[in-house]
Amino acid sequence: METAAPWLLGFLIVQRLAELILARRNTARLLERGAREVAPGHYPLIVLLHSAWIATLLWFGHDQPVHPGWLAVFAALQGLRVWILATLGERWTTRIIVLDAPLVAAGPFRYLRHPNYTLVVAEIAVVPLALGLPLIALLFTLLNAAVLAIRIRAEDRALRGST
Incomplete structure (x- = not known):
C-alpha cells in the first residue's frame, strides 16, 4: 500500500485536531459545572510528546509503504476510541478534570x-509500525511510558481525592 501513508497521516492529524476541539469544549463545560483541573503542569509534556510523534511520523513516514496488517490493527483501535468517547461523552477530555460525580464504570x-x-x-507503537518505522515506535513508546507514569499517578491521586 505505497500511497496510503499520506492518507493515514492525514487521518491521524485530522483526528487529533478534532479531539483537541472536543476536549476543549468538554473541559469548558465541565469547569462551568464546578469541576476542577488537577495537575496541569505535565500537560505541556503530553502536547510536546504527541506533536513530536506526529512530526516524526510525517518526516520519516510520509513516503513509506503502509503494512496492511498494522493498518488493520490501527483500524481496530479506532473502534476502541469510539467506544471510549461514547462511554465518557461530555466527560472525555485531554486534561485531568475532576467532577464531583461517580466515576464512569461502563463500557471499556x-x-x-x-x-x-x-x-x-497501542497507537503510539502501531502507527510507526504500520509505516515500517520500528525504532520510532520504540522511542516514542518509551517516552510515552515516562509521561504516562507522571500522568496516571496524578490522575489516580486526583480521583482518590488526595490532590
Missing part, C-alpha cells in the same frame, strides 16, 4: 482502569 471502563491510555500506548 468495566475491563480496564485507563482504557484511553491503553489505546494511546
Whole structure:
C-alpha cells in the first residue's frame, strides 16, 4: 500500500485536531459545572510528546509503504476510541478534570482502569509500525511510558481525592 501513508497521516492529524476541539469544549463545560483541573503542569509534556510523534511520523513516514496488517490493527483501535468517547461523552477530555460525580464504570471502563491510555500506548507503537518505522515506535513508546507514569499517578491521586 505505497500511497496510503499520506492518507493515514492525514487521518491521524485530522483526528487529533478534532479531539483537541472536543476536549476543549468538554473541559469548558465541565469547569462551568464546578469541576476542577488537577495537575496541569505535565500537560505541556503530553502536547510536546504527541506533536513530536506526529512530526516524526510525517518526516520519516510520509513516503513509506503502509503494512496492511498494522493498518488493520490501527483500524481496530479506532473502534476502541469510539467506544471510549461514547462511554465518557461530555466527560472525555485531554486534561485531568475532576467532577464531583461517580466515576464512569461502563463500557471499556468495566475491563480496564485507563482504557484511553491503553489505546494511546497501542497507537503510539502501531502507527510507526504500520509505516515500517520500528525504532520510532520504540522511542516514542518509551517516552510515552515516562509521561504516562507522571500522568496516571496524578490522575489516580486526583480521583482518590488526595490532590
